[in-house]
Amino acid sequence: MVFPSSSPLVWILAGEASGDVLGARLMHALRARVPNMRFAGVGGVRMQEEGLVSLFPMRDLAVMGLVEVLPRVRQLSARLEEAAQDIAAQKPDLVITIDSPGFALRLLKKISGLGIARVHYVAPQVWAWRQKRVKEFPGLWEELLCLLPFEEKFFGKHGLKTRFVGHPVLQSGAKDGDAARFRDRHGLPESAKILVLMPGSRRSEAPRLLPVFGQMLRLLKKNMPDVVPVVPVSPVVASVVERATQDWPVKPVIVTDIHDKHDAFAAAGAALTKSGTSTLELALAGVPMAVTYRVNPITAFFARRLIKVPFVAMVNLLAGRAIVPELLQEQCRADVLAREVQILFEDKEVAQTQKQAFATVLHGLEGPQGQLPADAAAEAVLEVLNRKNTAKTLG
Structure with missing residues (x-):
């Protein structure tokens, strides 16, 4: 050089x-x-x-x-x-x-x-x-x-x-987590169903998803009382999440350490996440997921007229088909999310089909x-x- x-x-x-x-x-x-x-x-x-x-x-x-x-x-x-x-x-x-x-x-x-x-x-x-x-x-x-x-x-x-x-997700270490370590660290029994909730890494976006996640948990508690929400966020957003989740029916585990986040992925049975790279992280970890997102209605109005691709979830876009559900804007509702989470936890065929599709998508991202x-x-x-x-x- x-x-x-x-x-x-x-x-x-x-x-x-x-x-x-x-x-x-x-x-x-x-x-x-x-x-x-x-x-x-x-x-x-x-x-x-x-x-x-x-x-x-x-x-x-x-x-x-x-x-x-x-x-x-x-x-x-x-x-x-x-x-x-x-x-x-x-x-x-x-x-x-x-x-x-x-x-x-x-x-x-x-x-x-x-x-x-x-x-x-x-x-x-x-x-x-x-x-x-x-x-x-x-x-x-x-x-x-x-x-x-x-x-x-x-x-x-x-x-x-x-x-x-x-794609740098392949270097993220997302697939190397330890489920037992996560449960031990946070005192969670084997019976606890770990649900990863990823509301976004920005202060401006996380507050849009957290309230609907809280409402969803109230509905889930009736049929799945052993669900434990885990919210991995950047340290910058952690205080926002703490304030916004004080009235949740189940106290969430808020994770800011990257290794703890990967351990959470390993322990998780399902995830709800915003669109973007987080879908690839979860795919690498093999976590069945649904994608959800909500923005300001005016932003959504313009975005729908400008977007030229059939999917917003990166895993779907790369696969060229809907391998994970996209529950956006009007579909980002507590009842819809609760129903989807229950399917992800209980329908093994749905979870396995997603995992098989993840492997194909990730192979195409190698350098x-x-x-x-x-x-x-x-x-x-x-x-x-x-x-x-x-x-x-x-x-």
């Missing part, structure tokens, strides 16, 4: 919990190849454990939805300016933005005149909705690292340099040449850095 110094500086940004995990793995893989690499930028607990001193709290960026973002516009604009100024001042060798396209792509555009190499990790899901936005992307990055195999072709046909690096996704991403990043620095040297 041709670097301008013995310790290249990479400015890296993640805007939410899943991106924080990706960023931490990528930082670790990069340092394994370039031990003196330095990092600056914005990240959460996991990236800070890898040595990042975050420019500002990552939670300031963790917001989604057309309506939900409006009250935060001024703060987000200020954070955007702060990040751009920091990049200009530090003059890193490379900038990496991870997911969070609403913020990350604006940042990449804002720094486009600085002559710094840029990589965006996790493709914007414009293939799902607002496909015309792809015309805005040329010039934003030197390379786009994508997680889903079909994305390479989609963005490639629009002339964007894209590389499929495999090139069997590499771990973080390793494939690190090598792609270093190639971009090397090309940029070679060009500078020759220039």
Whole structure:
């Protein structure tokens, strides 16, 4: 590798919990190849454990939805300016933005005149909705690292340099949990039916699902009195969950540690989750699930007219068919969810059919040449850095 110094500086940004995990793995893989690499930028607990001193709290960026973002516009604009100024001042060798396209792509555009190499990790899901936005992307990055195999072709046909690096869920450890350890740690008997509830990693989304989950538990208690809800959330959202679940008929086990979360997966008989990567984590752990989600009605109104794919659950999208139920918006009701949970626990054929489909989906997410996704991403990043620095040297 041709670097301008013995310790290249990479400015890296993640805007939410899943991106924080990706960023931490990528930082670790990069340092394994370039031990003196330095990092600056914005990240959460996991990236800070890898040595990042975050420019500002990552939670300031963790917001989604057309309506939900409006009250935060001024703060987000200020954070955007702060990040751009920091990049200009530090003059890193490379900038990496991870997911969070609403913020990350604006940042990449804002720094486009600085002559710094840029990589965006996790493709914007414009293939799902607002496909015309792809015309805005040329010039934003030197390379786009994508997680889903079909994305390479989609963005490639629009002339964007894209590389499929495999899906990081395969490195998550979600399948390595210990059910007995989870029950022992939380004092749960073998008779307890563990129900995983995943309301989302953002402060703005979790409160939309938690009330309906509480109502569902009241209905379930009549037929399944031994159900114990487990809510894995990021530390950022834990206090929100604690307040919102105080009146639940069954006290939930709130899990913030990633290993405890995986142990919960191993102990679980069923799960209700928001759409997104959480469906792949549960699939890897072999947990039968249903997907549910509720957003502001105005957000839902516009989203339904813009979405171009037949499914919102990632496992369904990758399978090309409905292997798990999608109970969205009007179907996100206590009675509907309670009925579905009971089926997942009691109908062994339904659970087994889901698990068989999960295996096929996950096989398609493996990285090139069997590499771990973080390793494939690190090598792609270093190639971009090397090309940029070679060009500078020759220039």
